[in-house]
Amino acid sequence: MTETVTPMMAQFLEIKAGYPDALLFYRMGDFYEMFFDDAVAASAALDITLTKRGKHAGADIPMCGVPVHAAEGYFLTLIRKGFRVAVCEQMEDPSEAKKRGSKSVVRRDVVRLVTPGTLTEDTLLDARRHNYLAAYAEIRDEGALAWVDISTGAVSVMACSRMRLGPELARLTPREVLVSEALESELAEVVSDLGAAMTGLGRTAFDSTSGEKRLCSVYGVASLDAFGSFTRTEISALAGLVEYLDITQKGNMPLLRPPVQEGDSPVMQIDATTRRSLELTHAMGGGRQGSLLSVIDRTVTAAGARLLERRLASPACRADVIGERQASVQFMLEQGRFREDLREALRGAHDVDRALSRLALDRGGPRDMAAIRNTLEVADRVNAACQAHELPPVLTLAARHLTGHDDLRDLLGEALVAEPPVLSRDGGFIAPGYDADLDEARKLRDEGRSVIAGMQSDYAALAEVPSLKIKHNNVLGYFIETTATHAEKMMAAPLNETFIHRQTTANQVRFTTVDLNEIETRILNAGGHALDIEKRLYASLKESIVAAAGPLGALAAALAEFDLAAALADLAQRENWCRPVIDDSRAFEVTAGRHPVVEQAQARLGAPFVANYCALTEAPIWLLTGPNMAGKSTFLRQNALIAVLAQMGSYVPASEAHIGIVSQIFSRVGASDDLARGRSTFMVEMVETAAILNQADDRALVILDEIGRGTATYDGLSIAWATLEHLAEVNRCRAIFATHYHEMAALASRLDGVENATVTVKEWDGDVIFLHEVRKGTADRSYGVQVARLAGLPTQVVERAKVVLEALEKGEREGGGRKDALIDDLPLFSATPVQPAPPQKVSAVEDRLAGILPDELSPREALALVYELRTLMDEA
The missing domain is CATH 3.30.420.110 (MutS, connector domain)
Known part of the structure; x- marks a missing residue:
């Protein structure tokens, strides 16, 4: 017996052949169905049930489906998992297909390919x-x-x-x-x-x-x-x-x-590695949280947020452009009342750009039109507020686009209800009084019962039958019903000219009239007629909106400019940021600079952030030493971030800053294996370093951390040494070069423009305390063993490391040959846990302080306690 393919499945296979690389969402009524391999892949990706429908080539046909009304969420899941979706819609009413014969299928075709770069919803x-x-x-x-x-x-x-x-x-x-x-x-x-x-x-x-x-x-x-x-x-x-x-x-x-x-208009060049390292718009984990963008974003509109991201991703390299942007922020900072009123007004603005795009693609609805109407009203309020101020150049230009939309605003204001539905097919979005035909159709649709009640009263009076009723059922529709006794009179002249007999039952007789038939038709069609009118009006409104796309786009950009300036001013005021001096010099001087992301994280923990000074003007390269965990990486990154913020036109986290235009920023802070390409950590480090040395120009800012650490000590030292010399003599850029190789400190006296700096620490009872303060000079040691102890390494490991370190350092002092002999003389490692040192005797001062609760002391009691403690110290 030969197996035949159903017409519907034949249609699916034919359409699918044109889109082999996409999942075909095949519309069947209220569902999108998928078949064969598409169904298997989709069910796994979406975690939905895989069923079957019929057979093909002797095997069951896999099938799964999703509701049409919820399809967008499934699209997003599939897109994120790397799929493309071909949306196949029904191109005609199923009743039309039935007219062509029982075996005819509804015409279908793909109306859209959903891909990662073509989303609009x-x-x-x-x-x-x-x-x-x-x-x-x-x-x-x-x-x-x-x-x-x-x-x-x-x-x-x-x-x-x-x-x-x-x-x-x-x-x-x-x-x-x-x-x-x-x-x-x-x-x-x-x-x-x-x-x-x-x-x-x-x-x-x-x-x-x-x-x-x-x-x-x-x-x-x-x-x-x-x-x-x-x-x-x-x-x-x-x-x-x-x-x-x-x-x-x-x-x-x-x-x-x-x-x-x-x-x-040139922009600062920042490569992919540096963007990841600085976490400008995305944190290391891939999300927005923890990035610089997440910390500085105070915008209140979607368009303003997107403008902020563009500016942050593409800092300007022209001092005049940067200065104009700074002037807008300064204006907003000085006009605090105007700024707060503006931000409050902008909270009522909607995303005009995306609403426009959806309407143009027929993926929008009445709510998008209302969004444009509401935003036009916001623009009027912003423009009115601007009249009392002399705006800086950027905002003056933006303000020009806030006006000239009166006709469209009035049209949408008159045509739309306050809160329209999402979809035009639902109707109910055109305001009463806008269209007379629509009002009449709605009245008939909504007040049909009162119209019928009025007719019943009129017919009862005409027939002189008070018990006459107008009723409705699904078979006859509307009809007049009375008893058989009264029916005889209604079937006789002259009433028989008005009342037309329709049906006789055991106890009742049913009539109709010409007027009742007509009103029934009008009532039944009123709902559909109202929707048709609204669809026509929707198309007209959409045409008017799309025709104004250019001015509306300029309006959206203007509001985004106002939003960004106000947001950056709010940031500067709340976080105590300063306006940096930007010029075409090679200056780079930051006083009391902070890392905005780290500072905010520490503020949540109640810990202060230690601000630091950085000057790369006289000495363009700082050689930075200090132990791990002391804050070298934070210092490196914060100065790069300050340069980015300054050149995007923002204020910066510092008390003062003077920055000559930075053309490029390169960062090599931390590295990891790239196993997919067969690269070790050290190879990744060398590839990134090579890119910097080959590309950095004399206006670049380079931050490097621990070059050469992934290989043998002397190999690493020699690479780091040569790299620093190349930066100073060939690239001639501004740079901060962090290293553990203390031997490199000698370069400060050998190379012009290189200066030593260190992150300070303090030792106390064998522990190391990180002060996070950067000052001129160099560290004399790395404190690695102390950091290891803080990290929680077993005590026997820490003590053994101290012994080995002492032997190595002694061998270094006495010559390389002696070092091996000293290591050979070391006692063997013992796995026996080291017993903790006996507790030291507690002093009288410590004993007295142990019982004190500071929150419970009055000022007088606290002063008395100080005198008491001083006496105890003297007695000791």
Whole structure:
């Protein structure tokens, strides 16, 4: 017997063949169903039940499904696990398919590909972060990188060599990167290091000639010259973006803003390793919590938060640009009342960019329209508040975009109810009084009972039958019912011209009238008619909003600028930060600098943060010594973070700061194995150090920690020594070089511009106390054994380490040959636990203090106690 494939399953297989790399969500009524391998993969990824439906090739067909109304949450889970989803919708009403025959299936087609870089729904996105889709293209020896956030419509492009690709992607952190299939294998490592998905496209997608035509078509222009002078490679990268959006959105192109060329205003170069080390926007664990961004973010709008992240990821390298941003923060700092009123108003603003994008893609709803309406009202309040102040240049420019939206604001204000539903299909979002036809349809729908009651009263009076009733059932609809006695009169002239007999039962007779039939039809259709009217009005409102996309985008950017300036001012005031001096010199001087993340963490524990001075102006390189746990890494990172904050336009955590423009920041603080590439910790350290020495220019800031520690002592010392010499003589950059090799302190007298500094500690009764204070000079030892003791190493291990250390140091003093002999003379290691030293005799002062509860002492009692303790000391 030959097994046949059902028409529905044949349709599924046909559609699935066009999307072999995606999970096909096949719409069946209120569910998206998956079959075959898709169902097996989805059930495991989503932790949902795997069932079966029929057979194919003699085997059961695996099946699983998710409700349509909850699909977005499942999309997000699958995207995070590396899947792509093809959404297949029903393209007609099932009743239409039935008309074609019993074996006909509902027409279906894929309406969208859901990928990491093409998300737009609020539930799938982090409102405070961009969701970039990037495309990289190469033509001969030139490269270009383009990126878009389709949830906001922002498009950018820049020339980008392959060597710069990794750092630029680290800056943008795109969710998905598009490349030509010919480049997939070559760029796979660069993209995977950033945790982004890579998608290969055919070469034709990046063709610059046809791509230029596609771009002109998307933007509705005859030439791209109006947007800038783009190279062929930049056009190629932009073309790849547009081609992919056309593929994934099935021709429903998102609302894209004109492409912006980056490069005119240079930004600080920070490679991926340094970004991870400094934890600018993501902590080491991968999340936002614990990063610099999480500590400084005081914005109250989503757009403001995204602007803050962009500025933090791309600090400016032009003193005039930085100065203008600082002026905005200073204005907000000085105008405290205005700032607080502004922040309160901005809390009512919504994410206009993403609402606009969803509406343009037909994924929005009435609530997105209300968000735009409410934000326009906020803009009016902000603009009115600005009139009483002389704004700095950046805010003056932003304020110009707050006005000119009166018509759209009034239209949405009149058309929409205060709290509309999420979906337009639910209806009820158009305000009463806006459309007369809609009001009539709603009245009929909502007041049908009162209309019928009025008709019943009229018919009872006409027939002179007080007991006459109008009733309803699912078979007859509305009908007039009376007893048989009264029915005879109603069937006789002249009443029979009004009342039409419909049905006789055992005790009752039922009639209808022409008017009742008509009103019944109108009542039954009123709900549908009201929805149809609202859909038409929704389309009209959407058209008006999309037509104003340009001004609305500028408004959203303006509010974000106000939000960021106010947020940075709030941060500066609450955390006591200062405005740094930024110029084109090579100065780097920070007084009482702090690490903002560590300071906040210690504040939660009730511990003070020790602020420190750093000056790399006269001596551009500091050689920093001191024991582990003393705070060297914190000191290194805090100065790099202060440079980043200063050049993004923020105030900084210090009492004073003077920073000459830093072009690059390089950090090599801590390292780990890279087992996937067969690299040891030491190899990773050397690769990162090589990148710094090969790339750092004379305006770079370099922070290095423990270079050479992963190999033999003299190997490590020689590498660290040569590295420091290269930084001073070849790179000629500003740097802080932390090391345990105390021998390197001699370089301060041999190299111009190198100065010794150390993190101070204090020894007390065999313990080491970390003071976390950086001062000029050098440490005479590393205190490693004491730190090991603090870490909880067994006592016998600590004591044995002291013996070995003493032998090694003695051998070093007496010459290398003697050192081996001393080690040979060491007694064998004993595993017997070392007995703790007997407790020392408690002094009279300590004995007296043991019973004191300071909180219970009055000032007079405390003073008396001091005199008493002094007497006890004298007697001792």
